[in-house]
Amino acid sequence: MALVEVKEVHKVYKRDSFEVPVLNGISLSVGEGDFLALMGPSGSGKTTLLNLIAGIDRPTRGTIAVDGREISNFSETALAGWRARHIGFIFQMYNLIPVLNAFENVELPLLLTKLSKKERREHVETALRIVGLADRMKHYPRQLSGGQEQRVAIARAIVTDPSILVADEPTGDLDAKNAAETLDLLQHLNTDFKKTIVMVTHDPKAAGFARRTLHLEKGQIIEDTANGARAQA
Amino acid sequence: MKYFKLIRRNLFRNRLRSMMTLALIAVIFFFVATLLSILELFNRFEDQGQGTNRLVVQSSISLANPLPYAYEQKIREVPGVADVCKLQWIGAYYKEKKNFFANFAVDQDRMESVFADYRIDPKQMADFKADRQGCIVGTDLVKRYGWKIGDRITLKRQIFPYDPELTIRGIYEHPVNTAALYYHMSYHNEAIPPMMKDHVNTFWLSVKDPSKNAAISQQIDAMFKNSEFPTETVTEKQFQASFMAMMGNIKLLFGSISTCAVFMVILLAAITMSMSARERVTEIAVLKAIGFEKGLVMTLMLTEFSLLTFAGGALGVLGAKLIYMVVPMGKVTQGFLVGFQIFPMTALLALGSSILVGLIAGGLPAINATKMSVVDGLRRVV
Incomplete structure (x- = not known):
């Protein structure tokens, strides 16, 4: 069953008086439990497509449905609430809040829920345990390595148990070892926790960890391939 | 949270x-x-003092222009006036010019009646009245200069041609005006030159019913309108406000x-x-x-x-x-x-x-x- 349905989506950005078309009638389905890698050269529209699926941007034309609900018509407030429940974000630069420690960063999305302080603590500890950072809860981002920061960001993404994880170049700022560990963690979340993941990457090796790879060029899908044998860290 | x-x-x-x-x-x-x-x-x-039930009669020309003592009796006869008290701004200082504070000559026998909000021990008030050169001072002045009852002080002249030589006979308390000195109007009147005698710059009067303030003021001012010394009668609040306005x-x-x-x-x-x-x-x-x-x-x-x-x-x-x-x-x-x-x-x-x-x-x-x-x-x- 398709968790994400993208139909005939166009996205045009306005830059001063110019219109810049980024996506040109893209359609795709992402099944529940899928791990999809979006690849393509800069400007191909892969990050824009990711943003549309994550509900932080709106298509100029076309529809996007997630779990059977058409999200492109949601109000801004409704969309924020929807993202809080259904989407987990992983960014290239980790984007942790520097004034909060690892525990507090992971707790952030839970502040929007009605969970008690005790319940929030349990969820955060579980998420940090899954990413292997249970012993770094009190550390601030500046006290963590890049790989550890990204793992905290992954813990923040999974703490609310969202339907979809969206990752924009999650290994783009990491060395090879940390990149491999991060990808392994994502694969683990996909395989063992059945998380649906959509990941943008430039790196074919990273894409090898996904089940399926979409190649975009000039705002269109030019190739959709299933990865038979998935890469291992 | x-x-x-x-x-x-x-x-x-x-x-x-x-x-x-x-x-x-x-x-x-x-x-x-x-x-x-x-x-x-x-x-x-x-806003200090009783405000609403006190009126001030002053010259309509300027506060510096004095009014004759004879006005007191005429004002007293205006219906609604409870009592009248003469009050003269002296403007002297203590020892050095930097030691300036408000000092007045007051009708010592009427002060209690018109300025009932000034609290003072009855014995001290009696001593003040009994001593022609007696004075009463506010609590803040006592603190500032370390004065006590019985102290003799001399104020230095600025407006009138004499240096008031006084003995502190009482210390008054007041919610706002805690730094003033009052001495006998009779002593002041004796000390000034003949051409200045029997004149004062304000009459302060207490009224029986504050709602009649406007009517009383009108009646007093009408009474002296065509005289040599026309008056302007205002409430205490208006008087204090105009006094403040003098500072710019x-x-x-x-x-x-x-x-x-x-x-x-x-x-x-x-x-x-x-x-x-x-x-x-x-x-x-x-x-x-x-x-x-x-x-x-x-x-x-x-x-x-x-x-x-x-x-x-x-x-x-x-x-x-x-x-x-x-x-x-x-x-x-x-x-x-x-x-x-x-x-x-x-x-x-x-x-x-x-x-x-x-x-x-x-x-x-x-x-x-x-x-x-x-x-x-x-x-x-x-």
């Missing part, structure tokens, strides 16, 4: 900048609280300085808050991406900014309160600011303004930061 930790941490994310901003706001609000308290002191001066529009000046200071702090705080908001564009985008609504993010930012300005304001107001508890402003200002303190209402007004400063100064940066789309915010390299 669950967001308080985030607010608190953001408040001091750049410790040096926050502390400098806090100190700057504190200093400005120290002055704002001071200026507002001076204004409040002036207002209290205008000092209230407007102080009010304007306070407004400028608040405006300045808004601008300075706005710069700091703009920097703070600009630094956090990506973080704000992340918060919005993970589900924080725009309104919530803006509320968090405005709470943070208001807390900063409120903390600065509280520090300034509290500092002023403590300093003026220790520093005798009456003495420092040579009697100009007797009874000066940071009044509770002034403190509340200053604290309220400090919160408002945070909301106004932080409003635009917060709106700009939160209205930026998530995508643009994430793309922004700060």
Whole structure:
């Protein structure tokens, strides 16, 4: 069953008086439990497509449905609430809040829920345990390595148990070892926790960890391939 | 409350900048609280005494123009007038010109009746009345000069050609006017040259029914309209206000300085808050991406900014309160600011303004930061 349905989506950005078309009638389905890698050269529209699926941007034309609900018509407030429940974000630069420690960063999305302080603590500890950072809860981002920061960001993404994880170049700022560990963690979340993941990457090796790879060029899908044998860290 | 930790941490994310901003706001609000308290002191001066049931008869030409003693009996006969008391501004000083305070010659036999709000021990009042050169002084003067009952003091002349030689016979208490000296009108009248005798610059009268104030004032002024000494009868509040006005529009000046200071702090705080908001564009985008609504993010930012300005304001107001508890402003200002303190209402007004400063100064940066789309915010390299 398709968790994400993208139909005939166009996205045009306005830059001063110019219109810049980024996506040109893209359609795709992402099944529940899928791990999809979006690849393509800069400007191909892969990050824009990711943003549309994550509900932080709106298509100029076309529809996007997630779990059977058409999200492109949601109000801004409704969309924020929807993202809080259904989407987990992983960014290239980790984007942790520097004034909060690892525990507090992971707790952030839970502040929007009605969970008690005790319940929030349990969820955060579980998420940090899954990413292997249970012993770094009190550390601030500046006290963590890049790989550890990204793992905290992954813990923040999974703490609310969202339907979809969206990752924009999650290994783009990491060395090879940390990149491999991060990808392994994502694969683990996909395989063992059945998380649906959509990941943008430039790196074919990273894409090898996904089940399926979409190649975009000039705002269109030019190739959709299933990865038979998935890469291992 | 669950967001308080985030607010608190953001408040001091750049410790040096926050502390400098806090100190700057504190200093400005120290002055704002001071200026507002001076204004409040002036207002209290205008409102001092019984106010509504006392009228003052003065020359309609100028306060410096005296009125003849003979008016007293005529005023007393006006229906509704309870009693009349002569009061003359002397304008002398004690030892040196810097020791200036309000000093008056008063009709010693009528003072108790007309100025019933001046509390004094009956024995001291009797001693004052019995001694032609006796005087009574306010509690603040006693503190300032270390006087006690029985002390002999000499005031130095400025307006009238004699130096009043007086003995302190009593110490009065009053809610506002705590730094004045009163001595016998009869002593004053004997000491001045013949051409000045039997004249006084004000008659203070108590009325039976304050609602008749306007009618009584009209009747008195009509009575002397075509005389050599026309009068203007006003309420005590109006009299004090006109007295204050002689110092120039000092209230407007102080009010304007306070407004400028608040405006300045808004601008300075706005710069700091703009920097703070600009630094956090990506973080704000992340918060919005993970589900924080725009309104919530803006509320968090405005709470943070208001807390900063409120903390600065509280520090300034509290500092002023403590300093003026220790520093005798009456003495420092040579009697100009007797009874000066940071009044509770002034403190509340200053604290309220400090919160408002945070909301106004932080409003635009917060709106700009939160209205930026998530995508643009994430793309922004700060």
